Amino acid sequence: MTTDAPNPANSSSYDADYWDERYAGRDRVWSGRPNATLVAEITGLTPGHALDLGCGEGGDALWLARQGWRVTAADISGVALERGARQAAEEGLADLIEWQRHDLAVSFPEGRYDLVTSGFLHSPGEGMPRERILRDAVAAVAPGGTLLVMGHAGPPPWDPDGYPGVSLPMADEVLAGLSLPPGEWEVVRCEEYERSQTAPDGRECTRLDNVVRVRRRPAE
Structure with missing residues (x-):
């Protein structure tokens, strides 16, 4: 595939400006490493065509490409x-x-994909209907393909009031919000897990996240 130039016409100015300013304010916002949960869940799958939603600076997308996706x-x-x-x-x-x-x-x-991933697709404000976007992600998975949703299951312990208005659901709530058609999907994993994260003041804290992995059954 070729690398297309970004199209500003596809973005709403408020949220686009917020994220552009956040990225422009630092040389790098994220570590550049892929999400450990993505690596654990996707390693072993046969590479095909993947869609990475909310890819940021591309840590997950680059890792997938290195694996042949x-x-x-x-x-x-x-x-x-x-x-x-x-x-x-x-x-x-x-x-x-x-x-x-x-x-x-x-x-x-556009298109159908063998793998659709959404890694920590949370955004401040009211401009991002996360549940609806994840249902669009469901529709984008090809028969036999996988949807992997990773997210926060609560605010960080160092800032419990820091995510006003942002949906931080538990894994079963994420799964329910996908509205999967009965009989068409297999639930591979749906659970919360704890991971260590360094707070802005340098403290090591425990963060509660969740992962939902579902597989669309192959066409008969």
């Missing part, structure tokens, strides 16, 4: 997408990743 990587921030595309080019992965700018509340990548 063709990836469509979508995010609201043009700054983040440009960083990801630049690293993909440096690693010789540009032909495996298509970078698309989307405000997922307004537009969604």
Whole structure:
């Protein structure tokens, strides 16, 4: 695949400006490493075409491409997408990743995918209907494909009031919100888990996250 230039027309200005400013304020916002849960859940699957929703600077998308996946990587921030595309080019992965700018509340990548991932798709404000976006993700999974949703199950312990208005559901709530058609899906994993995270003041804290992995049954 070729690397497309981000399209600002697909983004709502308030949220796009917020995320562009956040990324532009630092050389790198995220670590660049893939989510450990993604690695654990996806290792062993046969590579195909993957969709990474809310890809940020591309840590997960780049890891998937290194494993042989063709990836469509979508995010609201043009700054983040440009960083990801630049690293993909440096690693010789540009032909495996298509970078698309989307405000997922307004537009969604076209096509059907063998793997759709959503890693910590949380955003401040009221502009992002997360549950509806995840139902769009369900519809984008091809027969025999996998949907992997990773998210926070509560606010960070160092800032319990720091996520006003942001949905941080438990795993069973995420699963229920997907509205999976009966008989078409297999639930592979649906649970909360604890992980260590360093607080801004340097303390090591325990964060509660969740993972939902479901597989669409192959067409008969």
